[in-house]
Structures are given as structure tokens and as C-alpha cells.
Amino acid sequence: MGKQMTEMLKGTLEGIVLAILAAQPAYGYEITARLREQGFTDIAEGTVYALLVRIEQRGLVDVAKVPSEKGPPRKVYTLNAAGNSYLAEFWNTWSFLAERIGHLHRNNHSQEKGE
Amino acid sequence: MGKQMTEMLKGTLEGIVLAILAAQPAYGYEITARLREQGFTDIAEGTVYALLVRIEQRGLVDVAKVPSEKGPPRKVYTLNAAGNSYLAEFWNTWSFLAERIGHLHRNNHSQEKGE
DNA sequence: ACCACTACATAGTAACACTGAGTACACGAA
DNA sequence: TTCGTGTACTCAGTGTTACTATGTAGTGGT
Incomplete structure (x- = not known):
């Protein structure tokens, strides 16, 4: 993956995963697959599992072990109240940053074109 | 500053500073001030200077020492060709990420409202 | 028996922003 | 003259994060 x-x-992947979980509960392998579908083709499995361990330890999700037909049991993660409010904070932070950077982006582009 | x-x-501050330099050359203290104007009120001076050292070592900027009326000489940073192409890459990466996350954001919100 | 797919876990590494402190120059007030 | 304030840059140490690489294990097909 590109270094950039x-x-x-960093800081956004966590929000991305929480947003996926907000849509519906999911387990690690599934989340990895969903990320790939969404265009994040190069995110390693290990990265996702490490992140899930973190958000579990912080109490942002509830965990349930569910047997699988095709392999070891799944750990299904569900966003709880703390996770929801953390996600809301994430959207605030993201919105601020995206707005500021979007502003810079437009300025740079108009400059390139000599506007 | 918020932990989020x-x-x-991480990864975006560098692009933000390069974008500021793309608009016009500037020195560290000035860049810090400009960041604060743009709403990044809590970015420490030390953070900016460390970042400037990095982008200088990577050859993304040219540096000139200019005497100041009010203090030590200024190190004025100018974005060079390498810096410009690196910045272009940054905008590509950012656009991809912003689009993907924006998509998630809209989905989350429409879900909250039950749409 | 072997392989592919599913599913999770983890030790070690690199990169980055922050904290907190320090150095140094100019200038006006006390 | 000394002190404070604003300007301007530097740096060591810390915490957090995503990546790499590897390992473990269950299921089903050939």
C-alpha cells in the first residue's frame, strides 16, 4: 500500500470500522472482506484484528462468539452505546478536518489554473 | 487536543503544510500561525518544526535562510518539483479516502433517521 | 493425505504527532 | 540595566497506530 x-x-480506519459496525454487527473476517469491497484492497487481516482487540478493550463494542459452518467460531462485534457516542465524536472530528482540507484543496486547484 | x-x-498534517507551502513559501513560525488561523488551534510548534525537518530531508522543499527584524533568522521553505508531485499524490490519496468515508457517513446518517 | 478457504491471534517494526523543555535574538518598560 | 514579551528554531522522550510476517485451527473437497 502507498505510504501516504x-x-x-491512522485514526480514520478505526472510524471506518466503527461505521461498518454501526450499519450492522459483523465479525473480523467479514469486516476485512467488506473493507476490500469498499475499495480498501490492501488492508491486512492482522491490522483489522488488532484494531478489533483495541476497540473491544476500550468497551466500544459488545462481543459474542458464534459457531461457523466453515471454520473456527466467529467473534461477532456489535457497536454499543459507548461505541455510538465515540463514533459520533469521530464524525465531528472528521467533518472538521475534511472541511478544512477541502478548503485547501480548492484553493490549490484554483491556483494551478490561474483563477 | 482531542485524541481522535x-x-x-497523522499523514494529513504533512499534506496540509505542503498545501500551505504550495500557495506561497513560508517559514516555520508563520506556518504555525497560519494553521491556527485555519482552525487548527492546538497544533504545537514543536510538531510543525519536526514535520519541516522531515520534508526537508526528503527533498520536498528548498530552504533559504532570511534575516528577521524581530528575532533569529527565518528558514523559509519553498515547495520544489518533488514536493509538488508529492502533494499531487497526497490529493489523490485524500480524495479517495474522503470519498469512501463520505459514503459511509451518508449511509450512517440516513440509517439514524430511518430512511 | 493434501489443499483451499474460513477465522482469529500476535510479536516486532516504522512512522508520526505530542509533551516539555531549551536556545537565542530584538525591543520596550520598569 | 534588568525583566518581560514576542519572535524563531531545536530536540529528546513518549504513546498510538498500521504494517509485516507468521502461526494456529476448523471445515470440506479431491
Whole structure:
């Protein structure tokens, strides 16, 4: 993966995964697959599992072990109240940053074109 | 500063500073001030200077020492060709990420409202 | 018996922003 | 003259994060 993307994912990947969980509960392997569907093709499995361990330890999710037909039991993660409020904070932070950077982006582009 | 913002700035602060330099050359103290104007009120001076050292070592900027009326000489940073192409790459990475996350954001919100 | 797919776990590494402190120059007030 | 304030840059140490690489294990097909 590009080094820029790696660095940029720091802080945002967590929010991305929480947002996926907000849509519906999911387990690690499934989350990895969903990320790949969404265009994040190069995110390693290990990265996702490590992140899930973190958000579990912080109490942002509830965990349930569910047997699988095709392999070891799944750990299904569900966003709880704390996770929801943390996610809401994430959206605030993201919105602020995206707005500021979007502003810079537009300025840079108009400059390139000599506007 | 919020912990989320700290983590989210990883990888993006560099692009933000390069974008500021793309608009016009500047020195460290000035860049810090400009960041504060743009709403990044809690970015420490030390953070900016460390970042400037990095981008100088990577050859993304040219540096000129200019005497100041009010203090030590200034190190004025100018974005060079390498810096410009690196910045272009940054915008690509950012656009991809912003689009993907924006998509998640809209989905989450429409879900909250039950749409 | 072997392989592919599913599913999770983890030790070690690199990169980055922050904290907190320090150095140094200019200038005006006390 | 000394002190404070604003300007301007530097740096060691810390915490957090995503990546790499590898390992463990269950299921089903050939």
C-alpha cells in the first residue's frame, strides 16, 4: 500500500470500522472482506484484528462468539452505546478536518489554473 | 487536543503544510500561525518544526535562510518539483479516502433517521 | 493425505504527532 | 540595566497506530 495511505488511515480506519459496525454487527473476517469491497484492497487481516482487540478493550463494542459452518467460531462485534457516542465524536472530528482540507484543496486547484 | 484529532492528523498534517507551502513559501513560525488561523488551534510548534525537518530531508522543499527584524533568522521553505508531485499524490490519496468515508457517513446518517 | 478457504491471534517494526523543555535574538518598560 | 514579551528554531522522550510476517485451527473437497 502507498505510504501516504498507510499514514492517513491512522485514526480514520478505526472510524471506518466503527461505521461498518454501526450499519450492522459483523465479525473480523467479514469486516476485512467488506473493507476490500469498499475499495480498501490492501488492508491486512492482522491490522483489522488488532484494531478489533483495541476497540473491544476500550468497551466500544459488545462481543459474542458464534459457531461457523466453515471454520473456527466467529467473534461477532456489535457497536454499543459507548461505541455510538465515540463514533459520533469521530464524525465531528472528521467533518472538521475534511472541511478544512477541502478548503485547501480548492484553493490549490484554483491556483494551478490561474483563477 | 482531542485524541481522535491527533491520530487523524497523522499523514494529513504533512499534506496540509505542503498545501500551505504550495500557495506561497513560508517559514516555520508563520506556518504555525497560519494553521491556527485555519482552525487548527492546538497544533504545537514543536510538531510543525519536526514535520519541516522531515520534508526537508526528503527533498520536498528548498530552504533559504532570511534575516528577521524581530528575532533569529527565518528558514523559509519553498515547495520544489518533488514536493509538488508529492502533494499531487497526497490529493489523490485524500480524495479517495474522503470519498469512501463520505459514503459511509451518508449511509450512517440516513440509517439514524430511518430512511 | 493434501489443499483451499474460513477465522482469529500476535510479536516486532516504522512512522508520526505530542509533551516539555531549551536556545537565542530584538525591543520596550520598569 | 534588568525583566518581560514576542519572535524563531531545536530536540529528546513518549504513546498510538498500521504494517509485516507468521502461526494456529476448523471445515470440506479431491
